[in-house]
Amino acid sequence: MAEIIKTDIYPSMVVSDEKNKVKAIEQITIGKQLKEIRTKSKLTLEEASKLTGLARSTLSKIENEQISPTFAVMQKLAAGLSIELPQLFTKPNAMQATGRRDVTRTGQGMEHLTSTYEHELLATQLSNKKMMPYKSRVHARSFDDFGEWVRHQGEEFMLVLEGEIQLLTEFYEPVNLTQGDNVYYDATMGHLVVSVSEEDALILWVTTD
């Protein structure tokens, strides 16, 4: 029974059999992508050839998906055309928005409750964003309310909107932050936030993956 796996950000359709052995991969973009980059830069195959050190024929075959370039060739392409390597196989507009702008009024975000935080997700109308913004009301008062470190991929920016919080992190001493204070950290490091004010504190979080 063949199964289709689709990855999130760098999509590639993969067909696997019942033993989870990859049988075929539907090559999606690299040829079209390269052609688009080259034509948008107003380059001919000849010029691209000079810039990359690759043969005109090779470029043509890659663009027409007749061959799968080696990593070494991909590096030459990226360097020669002055682009980042992932551009060769990533759809340029990651943000596939319903619109291209999304306003969230105070209190109008999407609620997401946990025992320790009350999250209000922002800009939820836009998918495939590079950042995930949300406001959180902090219920927690101590590490024990969590039981263990929070830890995930990406980087995180946090700004205190109301009240006073304490940021606990795996490799640092705790810090107290009040309204207007903010912090940027690597989210793979254990971290969590507790309120030290009478009322629950309110913070803004912006996260990447």
Add this chain to the structure above:
Amino acid sequence: MAEIIKTDIYPSMVVSDEKNKVKAIEQITIGKQLKEIRTKSKLTLEEASKLTGLARSTLSKIENEQISPTFAVMQKLAAGLSIELPQLFTKPNAMQATGRRDVTRTGQGMEHLTSTYEHELLATQLSNKKMMPYKSRVHARSFDDFGEWVRHQGEEFMLVLEGEIQLLTEFYEPVNLTQGDNVYYDATMGHLVVSVSEEDALILWVTTD
């Protein structure tokens, strides 16, 4: 005269001659990277072979940099090992931080003044971040204070901290936003912010590249 070019995020050492023709590329990571991913996942070559559908020998040769895998093979690796493709050639920690956490107290950011905005850059101790956070005091009162649209790569998140602003964008009607309101938009679309309150408004911006 050979020249060394070093790209920023996806480093690759490229040796070019005086005609800008790429002569050689110093392969950096793909082998080591794969080996690290596999060993960290506690997989043997045999197991990785089953997952990816690639021969044990092929995996070994890639890990020892004896061959340069084709893009098709790289896709199989990513799919089989459940990773995103760029992980194969990107140093995992893009954020090369002085530390791995950076607190900015209210008013302690780095000043950057323009005629229309007064920016306070945050978390400036960390380099190579994925996000650029800053607070801005908005002096501008109309489009004419700018003369033209602001427009740049990436996505932008904006939250109003104090006062009331109007967000002007190329493809939408202006919107007024007050404290707590926020917006997420594609920064390649022309955009700018003016204050509509008596005093200058204060906003938070978080930007990606």
Add this chain to the structure above:
DNA sequence: CCTAAAAGTTTCCAATAGGAAACTTTTGTT
């Protein structure tokens, strides 16, 4: 230690990528 099994590497060969040149298509000029 010695041996057996597992993990990793190398060899050999078939399949395919990449380069040079021939060929075809497109573009632009008269």
Add this chain to the structure above:
DNA sequence: AACAAAAGTTTCCTATTGGAAACTTTTAGG
């Protein structure tokens, strides 16, 4: 429309990749 020049594609060949199996190294028991 005819022609020339430029751009793009295909062919042919060599170099290199990827797979199967042989070989070597490492790990675990006794």
